[in-house]
Amino acid sequence: NVTGDRLWDSLMEMAKIGGTEKGGCCRLALTDLDRQGRDLFVKWCEQAGCTIKVDKMGNIFARRAGEDDSLPPVMMGSHLDTQPTGGKYDGVFGVLAGLEVVRTLNDYGVRTRHPVEVAVWTNEEGSRFAPAMVASGVFAGVFDLDYGLSRADLDGKTMGEELARIGYAGEEEVGGREIKAFFEAHIEQGPILEHEEKTIGVVKGAQGQRWYEITVTGQEAHAGPTPMARRKDALVAASKIVTEVNRIGLDNQPYACATVGLLNCSPNSRNTIPGEVFFTVDFRHPDDAILSRMDQELRAYANKIAEEGGFDMAFEQIWYSPPVEFDADCVNAVRTGADIAGYAHMDIISGAGHDACYINRVAPTGMIFVPCENGISHNEEEEATPEDLAAGCNVLLHAVVERATV
Amino acid sequence: NVTGDRLWDSLMEMAKIGGTEKGGCCRLALTDLDRQGRDLFVKWCEQAGCTIKVDKMGNIFARRAGEDDSLPPVMMGSHLDTQPTGGKYDGVFGVLAGLEVVRTLNDYGVRTRHPVEVAVWTNEEGSRFAPAMVASGVFAGVFDLDYGLSRADLDGKTMGEELARIGYAGEEEVGGREIKAFFEAHIEQGPILEHEEKTIGVVKGAQGQRWYEITVTGQEAHAGPTPMARRKDALVAASKIVTEVNRIGLDNQPYACATVGLLNCSPNSRNTIPGEVFFTVDFRHPDDAILSRMDQELRAYANKIAEEGGFDMAFEQIWYSPPVEFDADCVNAVRTGADIAGYAHMDIISGAGHDACYINRVAPTGMIFVPCENGISHNEEEEATPEDLAAGCNVLLHAVVERATV
Numbered sequence: 001n002v003t004g005d006r007l008w009d010s011l012m013e014m015a016k017i018g019g020t021e022k023g024g025c026c027r028l029a030l031t032d033l034d035r036q037g038r039d040l041f042v043k044w045c046e047q048a049g050c051t052i053k054v055d056k057m058g059n060i061f062a063r064r065a066g067e068d069d070s071l072p073p074v075m076m077g078s079h080l081d082t083q084p085t086g087g088k089y090d091g092v093f094g095v096l097a098g099l100e101v102v103r104t105l106n107d108y109g110v111r112t113r114h115p116v117e118v119a120v121w122t123n124e125e126g127s128r129f130a131p132a133m134v135a136s137g138v139f140a141g142v143f144d145l146d147y148g149l150s151r152a153d154l155d156g157k158t159m160g161e162e163l164a165r166i167g168y169a170g171e172e173e174v175g176g177r178e179i180k181a182f183f184e185a186h187i188e189q190g191p192i193l194e195h196e197e198k199t200i201g202v203v204k205g206a207q208g209q210r211w212y213e214i215t216v217t218g219q220e221a222h223a224g225p226t227p228m229a230r231r232k233d234a235l236v237a238a239s240k241i242v243t244e245v246n247r248i249g250l251d252n253q254p255y256a257c258a259t260v261g262l263l264n265c266s267p268n269s270r271n272t273i274p275g276e277v278f279f280t281v282d283f284r285h286p287d288d289a290i291l292s293r294m295d296q297e298l299r300a301y302a303n304k305i306a307e308e309g310g311f312d313m314a315f316e317q318i319w320y321s322p323p324v325e326f327d328a329d330c331v332n333a334v335r336t337g338a339d340i341a342g343y344a345h346m347d348i349i350s351g352a353g354h355d356a357c358y359i360n361r362v363a364p365t366g367m368i369f370v371p372c373e374n375g376i377s378h379n380e381e382e383e384a385t386p387e388d389l390a391a392g393c394n395v396l397l398h399a400v401v402e403r404a405t406v
Numbered sequence: 407n408v409t410g411d412r413l414w415d416s417l418m419e420m421a422k423i424g425g426t427e428k429g430g431c432c433r434l435a436l437t438d439l440d441r442q443g444r445d446l447f448v449k450w451c452e453q454a455g456c457t458i459k460v461d462k463m464g465n466i467f468a469r470r471a472g473e474d475d476s477l478p479p480v481m482m483g484s485h486l487d488t489q490p491t492g493g494k495y496d497g498v499f500g501v502l503a504g505l506e507v508v509r510t511l512n513d514y515g516v517r518t519r520h521p522v523e524v525a526v527w528t529n530e531e532g533s534r535f536a537p538a539m540v541a542s543g544v545f546a547g548v549f550d551l552d553y554g555l556s557r558a559d560l561d562g563k564t565m566g567e568e569l570a571r572i573g574y575a576g577e578e579e580v581g582g583r584e585i586k587a588f589f590e591a592h593i594e595q596g597p598i599l600e601h602e603e604k605t606i607g608v609v610k611g612a613q614g615q616r617w618y619e620i621t622v623t624g625q626e627a628h629a630g631p632t633p634m635a636r637r638k639d640a641l642v643a644a645s646k647i648v649t650e651v652n653r654i655g656l657d658n659q660p661y662a663c664a665t666v667g668l669l670n671c672s673p674n675s676r677n678t679i680p681g682e683v684f685f686t687v688d689f690r691h692p693d694d695a696i697l698s699r700m701d702q703e704l705r706a707y708a709n710k711i712a713e714e715g716g717f718d719m720a721f722e723q724i725w726y727s728p729p730v731e732f733d734a735d736c737v738n739a740v741r742t743g744a745d746i747a748g749y750a751h752m753d754i755i756s757g758a759g760h761d762a763c764y765i766n767r768v769a770p771t772g773m774i775f776v777p778c779e780n781g782i783s784h785n786e787e788e789e790a791t792p793e794d795l796a797a798g799c800n801v802l803l804h805a806v807v808e809r810a811t812v
């Protein structure tokens with residue numbers, strides 16, 4: 001079994017880097033804080049006897065040699081970047097659970113047949129640089145390298161520039177090598193396991209996602225002497241679309257999620273009618289056909305608002321990630337691990353995207369969920385118990401050892 | 407008559423300070439650019455033989471002595487600060503028209519019985535520091551000095567600190583002295599004069615205003631695994647209120663104006679449900695009773711949204727400026743000036759607030775409007791013709807000379 005305290009201590013140590021007053025974590029991708037988090041991870045892995053490689057997307061691979069080191073590795077991992085108001089577990093748990101598995105193998109002096117690697121994927125959150133999971137996406141051949149390196153934040157800084165700046169623009173080619181299996185442990189980020197009183201979620205797949213960027217352009221004018229009838233108020237138009245996004249989510253229950261997370265109003269002055277509003281839309285559904293229908297409803301409504309109000313509307317779907325079904329052998333390895341360890345478990349579909357969703361395209365993949373308090377994530381109050389985290393890590397150990405032996 | 411070219415050249419010279427690519431002007435109150443604008447104005451006034459005084463709110467008074475310099479002055483003026491996407495005329499015209507009147511009196515060697523002053527009022531726009539017209543408000547005793555100096559921008563910098571920083575925290579007490587009459591020339595900032603083909607608007611008064619700040623607090627959570635039914639999405643709530651503000655404006659026609667000009671969403675991340683949204687509301691109506699009704703409708707709706715959705719809602723009316731009626735003698739002086747000069751004119755109610763609205767409480771006050779292209783203001787494309795501006799300045803000259811003589 002893994003050492004739960006050591007896992008917990010590592011999580012708390014990592015959480016200090018970017019730790020917030022409210023007990024959360026703000027460690028945005030490719031910032032100086034992200035570099036510090038990466039450096040700490042690399043130090044720990046070297047202390048555990050691993051060799052480190054970094055690829056051109058800044059993905060880090062810490063490798064523990066196998067009996068036959070020419071065999072493809074069994075890989076674990078997740079991400080170290082967080083949301084602006086992120087928690088201490090999202091992503092970090094999957095990375096440090098991987099490290100804890102390596103440390104446990106060391107403790108027991110176990111040498112697996114296949115080598116074992118712990119991966120840190122760059123910019124999973126998609127918050128500083130959109131879309132999410134971009135570097136695991138390049139690894140999986142979903143995006144090409146140029147696309148990945150040219151993703152820019154809202155200040156125009158690209159991932160390529162920022163990787164070079166923090167010293168994590170590595171030499172390795174991205175992807176293109178065989179992987180025996182990939183496992184990602186993660187907090188559920190939703191309320192289901194807690195509600196069903198299960199310790200382990202055996203993740204069978206993930207819902208599909210479509211992300212959009214919309215810019216509505218109206219006309220700036222004075223809020224006082226400009227009659228209502230002559231206005232082109234871009235914020236009124238955007239607000240109607242925000243409400244419609246919510247309506248589309250509500251009307252496609254169960255399962256649909258629909259969110260406007262980011263909205264910037266310009267010139268953002270109290271007594272000037274807004275001339276331009278930029279905002280994003282995040283649509284999700286496990287059924288691709290319903291996700292398409294949501295897409296059509298949004299497009300139709302946005303067109304209607306633009307035409308009726310005489311607005312310019314720049315409407316772009318910037319990301320589409322279809323629903324994912326994980327590998328049967330890997331899912332079984334997770335379920336068997338939970339059974340052997342005696343944890344209450346259930347099958348579950350992931351509401352969030354994860355690096356595992358892309359790695360699944362180039363390697364047999366599975367995921368392990370543990371509960372988080374009130375199902376709350378992407379929030380500084382995100383919480384999980386040391387017991388549940390240790391349980392998830394034990395299941396990861398079982399699944400990895402099983403796949404690294406056959 | 408005034409020299410239109412000289413007025414125009416001064417306007418264009420001033421517009422370079424903070425000039426934008428799109429031909430507008432961004433010279434926010436108490437920034438380094440505002441200091442440069444003030445310095446230029448002071449230099450020009452000194453060259454025109456005026457003495458300069460600055461009060462504790464940073465209001466500047468350039469004085470041309472009268473025959474009997476112990477008599478109360480006739481004052482002209484407006485403001486030099488602009489909106490973030492402002493134009494070249496809003497405010498600046500009233501200040502430089504005052505300067506042009508002084509220069510014209512010099513040209514003709516006319517000495518008026520009363521002294522004549524040109525005033526620059528600090529932070530009229532209310533964009534960097536809310537509310538609008540705050541320094542003329544302190545002058546008029548509507549706000550006390552501490553209130554004025556403690557107004558803070560969204561970064562927390564106060565007007566007092568920023569006045570000291572740019573060297574315009576003057577020695578003079580604010581207000582408390584007799585003024586014979588005050589005249590403010592201004593572009594209309596609305597479409598009426600242009601539509602009616604009039605050169606001069608004889609401003610009889612201004613509509614009432616109520617400004618609000620609203621903060622909706624919900625709960626941040628992950629946009630993927632958080633079911634719609636469990637969400638407290640602060641942006642959805644705010645968007646409904648934005649739409650309702652617009653509805654209230656439309657349903658109180660004619661005259662009502664209703665605007666949300668500023669909205670900040672937090673944490674503003676694509677895949678996080680917004681936990682907090684801060685926004686402002688600007689309500690206007692010439693009839694105080696209808697303005698009150700709009701206020702009640704907004705409060706009722708905001709309460710409903712808060713209760714239904716379980717949101718915390720901080721709702722504050724931060725400013726109330728009742729409808730204004732200008733002084734009959736001053737209004738007549740403007741109308742007579744337009745008649746004598748032979749300009750097509752009409753009576754009009756101001757849609758915008760102006761420093762004149764506050765000065766009206768402590769001195770007989772009038773305003774002169776000239777058309778602006780398409781009625782567009784608070785926009786970098788704000789335009790007015792040299793001819794109309796010269797006409798407005800001529801009417802100002804007539805009115806001032808008339809009042810400075812009796």
Ligand SMILES: NC(=O)NCCC(=O)O
Binds near residue numbers: 126132351354
């Ligand atoms: N797990 C996670 O927070 N992923 C970010 C991508 C997404 O929004 O699903």
Ligand SMILES: NC(=O)NCCC(=O)O
Binds near residue numbers: 223224496
């Ligand atoms: N004239 C002008 O733009 N004033 C600003 C105050 C207002 O919003 O009415």
